[in-house]
Amino acid sequence: MTKRNPGAAYPSPLTKSYLKRVLELAAISFERGWHPGTGGNFSVRGPHDIAWVSASGQHKGEMGLGDFLPIHVATAAVSSGVYRKPSDETALHCAIYRQDADARSVLHVHTPHTVALAQAPLTLASNEMLKVFGLKTHESSIVIPILPNTQDMQTLGHTVGPLLDTALKILVLEGHGVYAWGANPDEAMYRIEALEYLCQLQFYRRPSLSVAGS
Ligand SMILES: [Zn+2]
Numbered sequence: 549m550t551k552r553n554p555g556a557a558y559p560s561p562l563t564k565s566y567l568k569r570v571l572e573l574a575a576i577s578f579e580r581g582w583h584p585g586t587g588g589n590f591s592v593r594g595p596h597d598i599a600w601v602s603a604s605g606q607h608k609g610e611m612g613l614g615d616f617l618p619i620h621v622a623t624a625a626v627s628s629g630v631y632r633k634p635s636d637e638t639a640l641h642c643a644i645y646r647q648d649a650d651a652r653s654v655l656h657v658h659t660p661h662t663v664a665l666a667q668a669p670l671t672l673a674s675n676e677m678l679k680v681f682g683l684k685t686h687e688s689s690i691v692i693p694i695l696p697n698t699q700d701m702q703t704l705g706h707t708v709g710p711l712l713d714t715a716l717k718i719l720v721l722e723g724h725g726v727y728a729w730g731a732n733p734d735e736a737m738y739r740i741e742a743l744e745y746l747c748q749l750q751f752y753r754r755p756s757l758s759v760a761g762s
Contacts, residue, residue: 559616563594566653567616569733573655574608577737582657583608587725589635590616591654592733593645597621601641604633621645624705639705644729648714653733657740658725661747666694666720672746680742681716690716692743697724718743 559567570590577583588608591601600616617634618627624642626634635641641654672678673689681690693713698704698721712719718728718739728739 559592559600559613559618560594563592563600564613566592566733567600567613570616570653570655571611571613573733573737574611577655577657577740578609582659584658587658589637589641589656590733591619591638591641591645592616593621593652598627599641599645601634601638604635624702637701639701640708640727643705643708644712644719644727647709647712648717648729650714650731651717651729652731653736654727654729655733655736655740656725656727659740659744659747661751662720662726662744663723665747665750666692666722666726670694670720672743672750675746675749677742677746680738681718692716692718692720694720694722697721 570592574583574590577588582588586605586607589602591599593599597620599619599621601619602611603615603617606615617630617632619625619634619638619642620627621642624639637656644654645651670692671689672692674686676686678686678688678690683690693711693716695704695708695711708719717730717736718726720726726740726743728736728743730736730739
């Protein structure tokens, strides 16, 4: 159970409902193998410039509401009176919330096909799934923003803002994983699923997988 002082923030009813939905989605993505080790992290933005970010080192198959910690979006600092450590990638969650006023939830997962194939530039074209990213027709293309991986999330949190695509609402860290966000947790999940599906298709279309003689 998270320790808080009496003045620490508590989630609003809507924030709490979004956090419960994140827990359901976390269970789904854990079952899909998208959280090896304790990989991945999640958050929901509530009122008063507070985001609720999953705790560091939390096993994604065993999460509860008490495993989300109140973080000040402006500074990425944990609220006073909270004695657990938030995710190492808290600064990136806060950068997304600062850059995109419409973002209410951020999900970060280690989807294998996305990690395997996502090397800049990654252009995805001519597929129905593109509509998940706001495109009106499958007869178009998108370029997925990809950044080099880093262990210095504090610096990345301070510099990533202008590189975030607030229309596509997705970002890949090369060789690491994917961040997606939306007006609610499900919107973020749809983007993760769509990108993983499109990368999976590219994987199956590799020439080296062609059947000899076909
Ligand atoms: Zn990660």
